[in-house]
Amino acid sequence: MLFHEIPFINRPSAQLIMEELELPVLLVNEIGGVLGILEAHLPFLKKHFRLITMKEFLENKGYFSAKVKAIYLWWHKPVIDRELLKSLPNLKVIANSGVGMDHLDLKMISGFGVRMANAPHAVLSSTADAGMALLLTAARRLVEGCQIAVSPDTEYFPSNRLGDEVTGATLGIIGMGNIGYKIAQRAKAFEMKILYHNRNRRKEDEELAVGASYCGNIEDLLQQSDFVMLVVNLTPQTYKLIGKKELELMKPTATLINISRGAVVDQEMLLKALQTGVIKGVAMDVTYPEPLPRDHPLLQLKNVLITPHLGCRTTKASYMITEEAVGNILAALRGLPMPSEVFPD
Structure with a gap:
């Protein structure tokens, strides 16, 4: 040519x-x-x-x-x-x-x-870091705290605005693949009790290394956890994995954290659960669609923390x-x- x-x-x-x-x-x-x-x-x-x-x-x-x-x-x-x-x-x-x-x-x-x-x-470490960042931010109400600290209307810091203790709390990890395991390593450093549910149980020495206990069914994990973190791929089997039944199994004081895909959670049922106090709150790096419509009711709730798919960014x-x-x-x-x-x- x-x-x-x-x-x-x-x-x-x-x-x-x-x-x-x-x-x-x-x-x-x-x-x-x-x-x-x-x-x-x-x-x-x-x-x-x-x-x-x-x-x-x-x-x-x-x-x-x-x-x-x-x-x-x-x-x-x-x-x-x-x-x-x-x-x-x-x-x-x-x-x-x-x-x-x-x-x-x-x-x-x-x-x-x-x-x-x-x-x-x-993406392993960065995504695991993002998961723990969401957990800590939600537990200690850091976004609300920042808003109070920078607000021109703030005259004093309220002493009754309390968060949740992370140290010693129970973390349930749904999906203990490579990223889920990285999260468990980080949670161990916070002295958390770790439960996990996975398609396949990990080796005993891997469980012992992070102090994780296997839950053969998801119901046991949901009932015991203070924080539930979703770390699964979106497949036909995991589509709306967390729905009305699963949310109602969680503690009313529990927080759901989603760093997988938005469609792993039934957002309509999540909205109702948050509005009625079925669970305490949610922190999610993913939604469907992304971004949510600006008038979506999830964006109006104070017990919702959403980040723009920052996982590995x-x-x-x-x-x-x-x-x-x-x-x-x-x-x-x-x-x-x-x-x-x-x-x-």
Whole structure:
């Protein structure tokens, strides 16, 4: 192909173009902005790939369709649908920037012969930190306290505004996978009693290391816990896992903490439980949809703490996510096993 035939509006030197064309083409939603990959990650990504955005792809579809080998999803963007997959005949792999894959139709993607990967290792510590931060913030009513401390109307600090003790309290963890176990390690440092419910019981030495007790059924955990933390993937089995029955099993003094996915909790039943005192409060980093409509009644309740899906959003974790994604993509393009491959089943 001649230089003048390459459809770039702002063309760099011919040498740079040839170097870029030798790299596999990676499709991303955009660079920077609200939905784009972080600009700080560009030098690392450009060592391995020729990056194109969805805008560039759509504007030069005929040229790029056969060249795109991989897609990097940054916070669920771009949207992967059948139309996009049909337009990318040589697509080999889709790498997701988080752990949850519920935003993807895994069977459909696999049907196109495309492999998939997530980034479970990069997000472990940051997500566990976020879970404990929510627990502590809710227990000690830190948001309310901050509002009082900075309010221009405050004349004194009320001595009757009390929070809940975390030390010695019982934490029930639903979903003791890698992140759940990290939370247990942190809770142990707070001298909490730890219960957990999981599809599979962990090894005895792992339980002993964090002082965790296994609950074979979720009901026992809910009835005993002062704080219940949800750390499960969203699947058909966990959809609305916490509903009316489960909320009513909890202590009226208990707080629910959700760092998994919004749809793991039945929000209508949660709203009623909070309004009627079935449980004391909720702290959640996830809702459905995200964000909630601005007139949603959950946003009006004082016993609700909501953060904007901050789980793994730290500078270090975000870079580790990109590193993990690149490792998975390069492995797939070389026909090797991917460290974090996700299968349709």
